[in-house]
Amino acid sequence: MGRILAAFYDLMLARAERSCLRAWRAELLADAGGEVLEIGAGTGLDLPHYRRAQVRRLVLAEPDPAMRRRLGRRLAADAFTAGEIVDARAEALPFGDASFDCVVSALVLCSVGDPRLALAELHRVLRPGGRLLLLEHVAAAPDSRLHRWQRRIDPLWRRCAGGCRLVRETRAALVDAGFAVDALERRELRGVPSLVRPAIFGSAPRR
Numbered sequence: 001m002g003r004i005l006a007a008f009y010d011l012m013l014a015r016a017e018r019s020c021l022r023a024w025r026a027e028l029l030a031d032a033g034g035e036v037l038e039i040g041a042g043t044g045l046d047l048p049h050y051r052r053a054q055v056r057r058l059v060l061a062e063p064d065p066a067m068r069r070r071l072g073r074r075l076a077a078d079a080f081t082a083g084e085i086v087d088a089r090a091e092a093l094p095f096g097d098a099s100f101d102c103v104v105s106a107l108v109l110c111s112v113g114d115p116r117l118a119l120a121e122l123h124r125v126l127r128p129g130g131r132l133l134l135l136e137h138v139a140a141a142p143d144s145r146l147h148r149w150q151r152r153i154d155p156l157w158r159r160c161a162g163g164c165r166l167v168r169e170t171r172a173a174l175v176d177a178g179f180a181v182d183a184l185e186r187r188e189l190r191g192v193p194s195l196v197r198p199a200i201f202g203s204a205p206r207r
């Protein structure tokens, strides 16, 4: 991400947070409980939405040092004692098999270098019956005008937006990695450029 993007991250997301993300985060995380891992936790915008009474342990994995510093400040201010921060990429998680009841990914699978490896790791660290809770922007419907624009702009977008990709087929990758996707909803993000509006939202249990 880098220091500049990290410094402006909350500001860049402010309109989307007001328009939909704040409500979506609260809805998604109402279901998070037990031992929870959040990947790419960023500046900690999810933190206020966890239900403390049902989260026994919260591990916030974030590989970017500038984002991690902001996350640390937010966690300290929040006084969420069950929370701990770990320097880790989703593709190489420093946890044993079946360590978590729940994994959370919010706007991260667009940015990971190797989504297949990352999803294999998320599957590995989840306990049988565990759930991946996700909120991700994804590729538009194939053959749509928006999809053609996403493909055109993707190389430039990737360079300017910290490695974020516009054309990730996350739903198909989840199926390949062994997650059930029946409960995932297609949604439209608001308060963002149209290129990043198509999204998926919900719970994907580990099969």
Ligand SMILES: C[S@@+](CC[C@H](N)C(=O)[O-])C[C@H]1O[C@@H](n2cnc3c(N)ncnc32)[C@H](O)[C@@H]1O
Pocket: 001, 039, 040, 041, 042, 043, 044, 045, 046, 061, 062, 063, 064, 067, 088, 089, 090, 091, 105, 106, 107, 108, 111, 112, 113, 114
């Ligand atoms: C768009 S931000 C989302 C931050 C936060 N989850 C949110 O909802 O605001 C993407 C985050 O993913 C992190 N990230 C990038 N590559 C990653 C990887 N390979 N594994 C885990 N996190 C990654 C970035 O450092 C950044 O904090």
